[in-house]
Amino acid sequence: MVKKGRFGIYGGQYVPETLMSALLGLEEAYGAIQNDPQFAHDLAAFHSEYAGRPTPLTFCRNASRELGCRLYLKREDLVHGGSHKLNNTLGQALLARQMGKKRLIAETGAGQHGVATAIAGAALGLPVEVYMGETDTQRQALNVFRMQLMGAKVIPVRSGTRTLKDAINEALRDWVANVRDTHYLIGSVVGPHPYPQMVRDFQAVIGRETKKQVMKKEGRLPDTIVACVGGGSNAIGIFYPFLSDDVELVGVEAAGKGIGTGEHSATLCAGDAGVLHGALSYLLQDAYGQVLPTHSIAAGLDYPGVGPEHAMLKDARRVTYDAVRDREVLDAFMFLSRMEGIIPALESAHAVAYVMKNADRFDKDDVVIINLSGRGDKDVAEVAKIQGCA
Amino acid sequence: MGRIDDVFLQRDSTAFIGFTVGGDPDQETSGRIARALIDAGTDILELGVPFSDPVADGPTIQRADERALAAGTTPDIVFAIVRELRSYSGIPVVLLTYYNTIFKRGVDRFYRDARDAGVDGILIADLPVEESDEVTAIAARYGIDPIFLVAQTTSDERIKKIADRASGYLYLVSVLGVTGVRSQVSKGAIDLLNRVRKHTCLPLALGFGISTPDHVRACNHAGADAVIVGSAIVNIVEKTKHDPEFMVQELKKYISAMKTAGHT
Numbered sequence: 327m328v329k330k331g332r333f334g335i336y337g338g339q340y341v342p343e344t345l346m347s348a349l350l351g352l353e354e355a356y357g358a359i360q361n362d363p364q365f366a367h368d369l370a371a372f373h374s375e376y377a378g379r380p381t382p383l384t385f386c387r388n389a390s391r392e393l394g395c396r397l398y399l400k401r402e403d404l405v406h407g408g409s410h411k412l413n414n415t416l417g418q419a420l421l422a423r424q425m426g427k428k429r430l431i432a433e434t435g436a437g438q439h440g441v442a443t444a445i446a447g448a449a450l451g452l453p454v455e456v457y458m459g460e461t462d463t464q465r466q467a468l469n470v471f472r473m474q475l476m477g478a479k480v481i482p483v484r485s486g487t488r489t490l491k492d493a494i495n496e497a498l499r500d501w502v503a504n505v506r507d508t509h510y511l512i513g514s515v516v517g518p519h520p521y522p523q524m525v526r527d528f529q530a531v532i533g534r535e536t537k538k539q540v541m542k543k544e545g546r547l548p549d550t551i552v553a554c555v556g557g558g559s560n561a562i563g564i565f566y567p568f569l570s571d572d573v574e575l576v577g578v579e580a581a582g583k584g585i586g587t588g589e590h591s592a593t594l595c596a597g598d599a600g601v602l603h604g605a606l607s608y609l610l611q612d613a614y615g616q617v618l619p620t621h622s623i624a625a626g627l628d629y630p631g632v633g634p635e636h637a638m639l640k641d642a643r644r645v646t647y648d649a650v651r652d653r654e655v656l657d658a659f660m661f662l663s664r665m666e667g668i669i670p671a672l673e674s675a676h677a678v679a680y681v682m683k684n685a686d687r688f689d690k691d692d693v694v695i696i697n698l699s700g701r702g703d704k705d706v707a708e709v710a711k712i713q714g715c716a
Numbered sequence: 717m718g719r720i721d722d723v724f725l726q727r728d729s730t731a732f733i734g735f736t737v738g739g740d741p742d743q744e745t746s747g748r749i750a751r752a753l754i755d756a757g758t759d760i761l762e763l764g765v766p767f768s769d770p771v772a773d774g775p776t777i778q779r780a781d782e783r784a785l786a787a788g789t790t791p792d793i794v795f796a797i798v799r800e801l802r803s804y805s806g807i808p809v810v811l812l813t814y815y816n817t818i819f820k821r822g823v824d825r826f827y828r829d830a831r832d833a834g835v836d837g838i839l840i841a842d843l844p845v846e847e848s849d850e851v852t853a854i855a856a857r858y859g860i861d862p863i864f865l866v867a868q869t870t871s872d873e874r875i876k877k878i879a880d881r882a883s884g885y886l887y888l889v890s891v892l893g894v895t896g897v898r899s900q901v902s903k904g905a906i907d908l909l910n911r912v913r914k915h916t917c918l919p920l921a922l923g924f925g926i927s928t929p930d931h932v933r934a935c936n937h938a939g940a941d942a943v944i945v946g947s948a949i950v951n952i953v954e955k956t957k958h959d960p961e962f963m964v965q966e967l968k969k970y971i972s973a974m975k976t977a978g979h980t
Contacts, residue, residue: 340815340842342772343865344889346874485778491769498771503893505869601816602769604842614790615820616768 331519336634339518383539388665395688399698409700411442417528419446422509433497435490436626437469439513444478454478457496459489514557515633518604529563550574553697554676556627560699578680580622581649589621592649593632607634623652624672650679671700719808720884724919730936730978735946737764737780739789752964756971765813772841774896776947795833802834810837837861879916898925901934929977
């Protein structure tokens, strides 16, 4: 790292002055728990007794035969709440409690991070308020109700494009006003330092488990690991422990209706350097630096920014970033459901679609791991509507 | 000595800093609004360069940014508004924006263009002092005052660091929160003023939430060198945007009352 809180040239702390003391405090508190055995013990206990970790690494018998490789899924869909998001929210909620914060706020797109924050808040006795773009509250009504069932308050955001980006803006505004007693629980490896590093560390449990499991099952490291990238937390979580290994890493973004149409969320594939939500990273923006509206069939990927560490890994060519279209994602959603009896989240289906599209590249002995970051129950109604079944 | 310094030389009243978003509701009307503010006795004009994601701003200024962007406002248009004002008045002009607007254009080019247009100072709402090395060096090259925010949550140590870097004035954020009209000037704001005063001789301007003559009197009594009024002005613009004549009258009436309060 060149400078504090930087990944190469990316990252930093581009926030209004009012938040600086909170970020410095968070940085310090996070530094302190990194070597605190009690914290590690508490978090590990929540993982095993509450969240359902470790999650399995499932060999896909049928899909492997169909695609001509040895395909495994890292089953983050089986984490309590239905996605990898709880790994991070439990970690941050424990930290917030230790810092004496009385309230958690969060943003959510698809609702998975909001649900995971509601779970962590309920488990640790902290009140939760979740900002969610009004458009997303309509697309993901079921998740709104789930959050409310667990005692969280959901605040629909009516500014800007009324999606994830604006939910983050509104959460930041709340934090500026309530910074003394509130912890802002960011859901991805985005935002100002120390969030990208802290969220990565809480998600790296995915990659650490995967490494042990694949060594046990295959006696060697995998050839390729594939994960979807919106903000990039599940991807960095599985990639991070493999960064110094001879393993191909692929991040898959949302090409939406096609990158040429402008209706996509493929920040790393089609964006350039810019500052949004506190960090310098890649950004989808116009010639004057105004942030562009985005589109994806997966609300959780519908975001114009991306974590700064991914920006560095792209420039360094350590990770390959590609993008798949909504249509290919729907095919992958169907394929995995039918082949393996596992319905993937539309976000995770992007990674499946990449492997299907690139099946020719793999030999039958190649070990390919997909991070199945979430389950698809939340998407079933939307897919039925698109397929004309409902 | 820059034009901003001149404003604070031998003052016996609280200076009035008026904010409006460049290009709100359109380029031409925005120029008229700026001239109305100047005619009514504004001492320093703050002009917002609109940004799609203004996280330090409340709903009033967000809507103004949206109006300005919908009207096609770019930094070039804001520079054009400043150039036009320069043939009208020698009042100091400070641009307020977010870092991506500057970064995308190229920091050097943005400051050079700003200097050429006649800008005196630039405040970047999401650029804390720790990230400001390049910007302050370039600002110095073009003789533009780097204006910084100080908040109630800013530690004494950081106040010193900020005061070392800043010139022109310090912008004291009088509330915990985003921009927008508030009912009164908080005790926290006055405490902040007294705390910052111990560390610097720079002029201190209180902003965020200030909207009534009573607020101005409170700031004056507390020893503020200036008050900054944004959302209250933008509110007038929003309500009267279909009748620019009436808008100009309302703005002048409002600012005169605020100016008078600054003399007590």
